[in-house]
Amino acid sequence: MKVLVATDGSKYGRWAIEWVAQLPLAVKPVVRVLHVIDVAGLRAPFMVQPVIAGTERYIQQEIKRMEDSAKSAKKESSALLSSLGLSGTVTIDRGSVAPTIVRHAGRGVGMLAVGSRGLDALDRFMLGSVSTDVIHHAACSVLVVKEAARPLKQIVLAIDGSPASDKAVRFLVRNVAPQINGPEEEPVNVVVVHAMPFLKYPEVREAGKAIVQRYADKLAKAGFQIQEAPKLGKPAEEILKVAKQHKADLIVTGAKGLGAIGRALLGSVSTRVVQHSACSVLVVR
Template sequence: MNRPVVVGVDGSPSSLTAAEHAARAAVARSRPLHLVHGYLHPLGYGVPLNPYDLGVPAPTAESHRMLEQVAAELTDRHPTLRVEVRQVPGGAGVTLVQESRRADLVVVGSRGVGGFAGLLLGSVSSQVAQHGHCPVLVVRPAEEPIPVDGPVLVGVDGSEPASLAVRLAADEAVRRGTDLVLVHVRPPERAGAVPQEAAESASAGQAESAELLAGAAAQVRADHPVLTVVERPVRATSPEQALIEASGEAALVVVGSRGRGGFAGLLLGSVSQALVQHAHCPVLVAHPHEPAG
C-alpha cells in the first residue's frame, strides 16, 4: 500500500507553507502527494441549500483552480513529485482525520482561513493533531522561514508513545542528513531537603535519566549505525518549557501522543499539546499508522 502524504490546502498562507513542507516530505519518502480541500456549503457543514435536496453539494470551480495552481507550483519546484488534487464535501478537520487512515503522513498549517492572529493553532490543526490515525506534521505560520538546518529533537520518558516518537525522529534525521538529539527532562531537587537525601535523590535521578537516554540511543544506533545521536539530560521545573526552549535550535521536534502517566482517554498529553502550540519549529505528532484495511 503506497500511502500518500496528505496536506490540507485552503489557499491561506499557512496552508501554502504546509503544502511546501508536504511536498518535501513526499519527495523524501518517494510517496505521492495529495492536496485535499475539505469544503463546506455556504450555509452549513455540507448541508444543501434546499433542505429537501439530499444531494451532496458540488465542489467549487474557484477552489479547483486554487488546488491546480498550488499543484503546478509544487511540481515546478519538485519535478519528481506526483500530485493529486481532490475536493471533499465536509469540514476540513473531519476530512483530514478521515484521510489520515490511509496516509503515510498528514501535514497541516498552524492556522487556516479566518484564523485569528493571536491563536497559535487553529481548530482544524488542533483537531487533526489530536485525532489523526497516522503521524501528523504541524508547521509554523508562513511568515516564519522553513528551517533547513539544525537537528531533529525528541523527548524520551520511557513510555510507549515516546518510543514511537524516537523511532520516527530517527527516520526523519536520516532522511534529512542531520543529527538526532534525545532529551530527557527531570525535575529539580526539592527545596529544603536534607543534604544527604538530596544527594541520593540527585544521584538516582541522574542514573534514571542516563539509563533512559542510553536505552533509547542504543536502539536508534542499532537501526541506524551511521546516525549521530546526542543524549541530552536536562533538569527543569517544566518539561514543556524545557522542550519548547530546546526546539529553538531544531529543524523538527517529534512528540509522542502521550507521555509517561498520560491518561488513556487523552489523545495528546500536556507536553505534546504545549509543543504543538508553542514550539519554535515544525512539530511531528507520532500517532501510529492505522492498520491497512
C-alpha cells in the same frame, strides 16, 4: 509512504506541501492534497431559517466564492506538486474541516501535514483550531507546519521512555534518511531531550540519563548525529528551551506518554509544544 496534506490556499498550506518535499524521507512520498469546503459552517445557529432571514442569497454567493477559491487552490497545489517533483493528486471535499481531514487521514496514510494557521475566519477554515483537533484525533502521525520549509538539519526529539516515544524513534529510523542529499553530506543532528521533575533523589536524574542514552544509541546506530539533553523541569518548557537553544528545524514527539504515574504526560505536553513552538512539530502515532 502515503502523505496527506491539508491546505486552504493560504501560505501555511503551501508551506505544508513544501515541507513534505523538503523532508529527507527514506522513500519518496506519494502525496494527496486535500482542500475542504465547509458549507455548513456558513450557517450559524441563528441562521437555521436563512430564507426567512433574507440571508440565503448572500450565503449562496459565499458558497460560490468558496468553490471558486477551492478550484483555484487545487490548480495551484497541482502546479506546486509538479514543480517540487512530488507525485500525487489534489482532492476537494465537503464537510466540517477537522472531521473531514481526520477521515481522509485514516485511509492508509502514514503522515498528515497541516498548517498551524490558515486563512481568516471568513474563509471558515481556521487551521489554528483544526491543527489542534487533528493531532488529537488523526490515526496517523501529524506534521504541524509553522514556517516556510528549509533543509532539515536539526531535530529535537522529545522522549519519556513510553511506547509513544518508541514509536517516535522508530518513525525517524524507518522514514527519515540520516543524511541530507546522500551519505557524503553531514548527518542530520538529533538532540534527544527528556525532562524529569525536580526531585531530590539522585536516582531520578540517573534514570533520565539512562533513558536518553538508550534512545540516543538507537539513533546513532541508524546513522544520525546525536546530542543528549537530560533535563530537570516541566517537560513542555524544557523541550521548547532546548529547541530554541539548538535552533531546531523540527521537534518530534510521541502522541501520548506514560501518564500521571510516569510523570511525563506527553499527551498534553505534545499539545503545548505544538501550540507554543516557533518551529514545526511532528507528533508521531
